[in-house]
Amino acid sequence: MRSSRFVPICGVLAVVAALWLTSALVAAQTAPRKGGALRVGMIGEPPTLDQYATTAVITREIGINIFEGLYALDAKLQPAPLLAEGHDVLDGGKRYVIRLRKDVKFHSGKPLTSADVVASLRRWGATAAVGKTVFKNVEGLEAKGPTVVEVRLKEPSVTLPTILAQLDSAAVIYPKEVIDASGEGPLKEFVGTGPFRFVEHKPDRHIKLVRFDGYASRAEPTNGLAGQRIAHLDELYFLPVPDYATRQAGMLTGEYGYIQQIKPDQYDRIRAAAGVEPVVLKPYGWATIVLNAKQGLMTDKRLRQAIQAALDIEPMMLAGVGHKDFYRLDPGLFFQETAWHSKVGAALYNQRDKDKARRLLKEAGYAGQPIRWLVTTEYEHHYKPALVAKSQLEEIGLKIDLQVSDWATVVQRRNKPELWDAYSTAFVLSPEPTTAVAVLCEMPGWWCNPEKDQLLQAMGREPDFKKRYAMWEKVQTIFYADATRIRLGDYFRLDARRKDVQGFEAGPYMHFWNVWLAGR
């Protein structure tokens, strides 16, 4: 009798113990742990790591781990203090007094002060595409004590914190000494306050970062890019792997822990692969063709409009993305998922009107001059649509000289208006229309329409959303009328990670804090 009871009890205990052991093991696998090196397969080399110098996404995707700004975007793309403790808005939005956190140190060990912020923002205002736009409205910028900075504006602004939080040529804070040592030339050192510290850049091999043990994280829970940031990884390697197939093969064999930009036609294969998890970023960006409004052939509006009229966008996007679930056609300069989405100007989007295009070419007196078009193969959603566009535009009599190079070269060449007539690129999610790169005059392509620029400035002053939205719709109307940038379609990005790369938050801004390697 005793033994007949004993056996089931032992069985139950064994099951409980097994369950406990399993759950403990699972917990150990999923609990954050320090250590390890993560190798990230990137689409190429960044043209620079200076965040002000370019709007290239690859620059900010590496820099976001090293540098920090005064504010960060939360999950709803609203600004939240990061290096700032908080701010006061005075004089009806014409004066911002920003208080800095006192516990922040640079990777060099030096504490963050208002002198660093003033020097950084001045450089940002002088060199960054977004900064130049903002500084048109800045009257004064000065330190009001070791941890207080005052920004005085000519016109009131309701968007300053959002602009300081956004990541396209972001207003990150560098040490004053580094800025002084660099002068007006390129940044000589990459020292920030972020959770990872820059160690080395071996061109065509890797960019190495290591955990910054002196990092002072914010205490609030993580919310988008705001809140707590913890560097669990010892080392982060960003490796340039421009070839899609190589990146994908490296992910499948475990060479890389994370890779960006897989061709979406490979989605099913990635999903079925052992040990690999697809990462879908939706929405992510919209593909575009930027025309040179400053110099050369494309300064003639009729030529630009001819290109806009001729293009059939569906096959361009299909060729560039490959999977129908990963793109969509939409005229809105902001995504459907945002409050700024609008369909005004839709009549000029995806017209497929070759007769109109030929008529415009004739009016412009086009005589077969080659259109120099910069494009890279590193981004399929740049290159393949350009190939299709070339074919479509040659049907109406345009001569396209497709100049293919690596992305870093395209970024360098596009700054020189004498070298090109068109280039392929894409604009990614932006939190604020007034400084969205897609509409900035400073962005290479130089769409500087006075009416549009005045509308953007007025939007910056206007606190009422309905009025701001009405102005934004006018900007979008001018966008299609001027045709300096040809909007193609929205595309969604497919990345992948190894399953042991835990804590990764899929979103529009790839970053590797709060990420750890399980079971290594």
Add this chain to the structure above:
Amino acid sequence: MTVSTAQVTAEEVVASAPTLAPHWLWLRQLCRRKIALVGAVLVVLDVVIALFAPALARWDPQLLDVKARLSPPGDVHWMGTDDVGRDVWSRVIHGTRLSMVVGGAVVLLSFVSGIAFGLVGGYYRALDNVLMRVMDGLMAFPGIILAIALMASLGPSVINVIVALGIVQVPRVARIVRGSVLVIRETPYVEAALALGVPDRTVLWKHVLPNCLSPVIVQGTFIFAAAVLGEAALSFLGVGVPPQVPSWGNVLAEGRLYLQQAPWLTLFPGAAIMACILGLNLFGDGLRDFLDPKLRGIAS
């Protein structure tokens, strides 16, 4: 056994010689080497395809039909389509033309430069050391690495591919020519010409050059093969001809991502490269045997 066969064959050749014009004799001897013949047929086929590429291609190799992307081989597209709907057959056919052009131009470039360096280096001993050290320097680099470095500095274009691959092959030709010249310049007929006061230029052109051409001509087939393979490799790596140009390497590179989904994208250009290189190598081997007096007459 082999010797007796060789003797018999040689006798046959000698016996038949009076009935055939000399220029048919070499053809007949070449035909006896069956493997060389297979090689020659493959090479001729490639040349014919290259010459008549526009007629043989069913579509413009750049014509895009995105809706028909990744179509398998069928009646409309014999070799299927690529990821933007271009006809693979037409691209492979036009790729043949490009490969033949690159191969021929590289052979020409390396011959002109290599023979000049080899003749001058071998004949004028004062220049020999300098020229050959330069050639040694070029040979010290692995060929493909040197070509990649040259392409990185020159930029992607067909002309630059020819220049890069030509530079890689120049030392190979120069070395062979120099070796032959060193022997020929000591021969009695050259010494006699010099003693009679024949200028160096004439000696080099009329007496030395013709006698050192045989090994170079054989080498030419291998250089041609290396150039075809080199162009494909450079384009495959993305540093060769611009990616939109139909070349075997480009078609192969574009197809590699679709090995499982669309194997025809890699299969057909791969087969074209294999057939061409095989043909050139077999033909080169046969030519070498034919031009070597010791082996002439031994059918393979």
